[in-house]
Amino acid sequence: MGGMSDPTILAGPSVRRLRRREGLTQAAMASRLGISPSYLNLIERNQRPLSARLVVVLAEQFDFDPRSLRQDEAVGGVDGLRRRLADERFADLAIDRDEIAEWLAAAPQAALAFARLFDASGKDVAAASTDPMDLVRREIERWRNHFADLDAAAEALADELRLSNADIGAALAERLRQKHQLSVRILPADVMPDALRRLDLHARQLQLSEVLDGPSRNFQVAVQLALLEQRDEIAAIANGAQFTDRAAWRLFRRHLAAYFAAALLMPYGRFMRACEATGYDLDLLQRRFGVGFEQLAHRLTTLQRVGQRGLPFFMARIDRAGQYSKRYAGASGTLLLESETSCPLWAAHEAFERAGRTCVQLVEVPDGAGQPSRWLTLAQTVERSGTLGAGTARFAVVLGLEARLAGQLAQARGLSLDPVHAVPIGPGCAQCHRASCLQRALPPRGAALEFDERIRGLTPFSFRG
Template identity: 80%
Template sequence: MPDTLLLAGPAIRRLRKREGLTQSAMAAQLGISPSYLNLVERNQRPLSARLLVRLAEAYDFDPRSLRQDEAVGGIDGLRRRLADARFADLAIDRDEIAEWLSAAPQAAIAFARLFDASGGGGLAAADEPMELVRREIERWRNHFPDLDSAAEAMADELRLSNADTGAALAERLRQKHQIAVRILPVEVMPDALRRLDLHARQLQLSELLDTSSRNFQIALQLALLEQRDEITALANGAQFSDRAAWRLFRRHLTAYFAAAVLMPYGRFIRACEATGYDLPILQRRFGVGFEQLAHRLTTLQRVGQRGLPFFMARVDRAGQFSKRYAGASGTALLDSDTGCPLWVAHRAFERAGQLCVQLASFVEPSGAESFWLTIARTVEGSGAPGGQGPRFVVALGIDAGLAGTLAQARGVSFEAPHAVPIGPGCAGCHRKDCGQRSLPPRGAALAFDERSRGLTPFTIAD
């Protein structure tokens, strides 16, 4: 077993004290020297995989407790909390945060809990089901390799039996599960888009669903029937105490598998690379909707076959995020509950059905400026007849430094002066002289001058 670096001194010290052992006694039981154990406890030596196995064999403990930093989102999770305006004068950098997590992880967790419980500067409360699920998805970087492999195997079988994805999915459902697919008029299914009728052995789908949505719903039903145990095991592994969070995460995993069947990993990543991630071409080639495609692009983290690290968000007209997946992008742009009105995701509502592209500059919690190529488009939800369904904007984003070869980047200037400056919503944004500002920054000191009027009604004091 190869050794892996893990500094977990405080956790080992707590374990030793729980067992009532001296360093010499524990070292003897583990077959190491007391001086080496002392260095491990002081984070001057890493905890190797070999020593981790010995600890697991000798004591009753959960190895995951050695990585308690995951409970707060690691260094990035603490960095985002400490970016709150209340701590702006402290200038805490990433290295200090790393040292804090390493030396006193429980103190860091206590801080994170208090910060989140107090409202967290506009962040969602940490114990809300949606936020619990979002943190778990981000912990996995929205990539679930076992589900991907199983979906790829199913897709290969379907491709051999029938070139028409929808017909192949329906045929598998019929042959393997004795369930037929039936499309019903809206007056028969006024309040549902999908319904499994086990008495009639039918998967009933509303006529409101377009072809890509019908295929997705059939794949979703196959996931529920054929991957139930794997999905349930993953959901149980998250150890949610909140049942609603467990069900939401399970629903996400089910949809993940369905999308992976429609866009099997190997074929999909090759198509992305061959087309320069051309979004309309990928939609047509795999017969999926824009939102389905955007979801899939955030999941491409297979070892040895990684795709570009996109983030994805779904926004309503009020600027609220109903979905947000940072994936492997590392962006803090999605940390607020609402987005900047200058971001293309909000302006795309004015150009329904069109791809809107923008180079945006964003000030990270560290104070550094980052640049992102963002692509947004409206999507119509399946809902009421007569075109009265809900409308959202789905936005994709990627670090501008990685975006130069993308099909949708053609003609876009990547020069910094051409970037649109955006922020994390007005209450969390400290950019000065923004004419779009509707609220003062939370925690910022304001300056007032009765003799003049600036570009914004709220002037931030120097």
């Protein structure tokens, strides 16, 4: 039944549709469920949640599929609808999160119909639907980047490895040797000019490039273990996405292998306890678990285990041009990552000039209803080395957390989270309607430009809408 035992499930419309399909009165259905008609009436009006017992009885009495209670996942939940309603076509309606939640609870089928129509006709989503990267990102968001079965398997293996060797690198290599008859070999960059990891079954070696640092080597070994030991589970999850694009399937499979690897290096229970004990101190967590900043940032977006949830971070990786190469909203609900490029006023760009240091910034962005939402963001650069003479690529990795929750973070100590200190930023010029921004490079898409030859404003574009 999975998450069906969640006591907060409000499923009035689903229960009402089921009762009408069976041709039953409330009194008749209540009798078969072993509850009073008045209590069933409250359930159908979303004034009482379904208990785990009632879900079981519904399944037994009416051939009811409990998964239908999670139809909101097909639209990405409240956050999925918020992203769609953030489109400039709805900007004047000021639909807030509470209205969206009420709509999804009261009329989930209507919400699903809207989502399908929007996805089919909206130019941005329609374009994204053919792109493997966007297809995979939407699937990851549907899961909120938390894959419970992979997490549990990784945690069990981590405990087993810890018993054999406290040095995680040595334990991973020994696991490969004993269970898979594979040795780990570090090769010079000129021998592996175009690869970081290579499985050579003829030589029975997992070959790693010397350009990888210690945390990256451990991660690559963990990825290989995921591909060897979790192949069926990973394939099952990837198949469940029902991608018609083979490239999307393979990208999603690669994400799942990396997910398992991160969960192996940062096992859920131990990692959560360390987060809470240190106030999510990023430097301490990196040292304690022997991981890099990007690996840590990934992991912080996945902490959604029922009964043991972490703070809802989002994570992004951008280049100097502001292009996203990774975007994980997790459970944060942020709309900041929904544009093609990032805002140049974001301190994530400043990180490129301050390599090795964390750039902390309180930002204010409009939410789906045009109201301000505030986020504490932390950005660091990460580097990717190539072969000799190929140079180094540099990216900025950003973690973000709602300002109302950020007081719990070690990195927020001594920092004012007062809204007056928030820096207004937007979702990239083409989607930003902030009129007075001196940094503006383009008018917002769809806005009506205005011209007055008697006045030259501070910004190059004046517009309405």
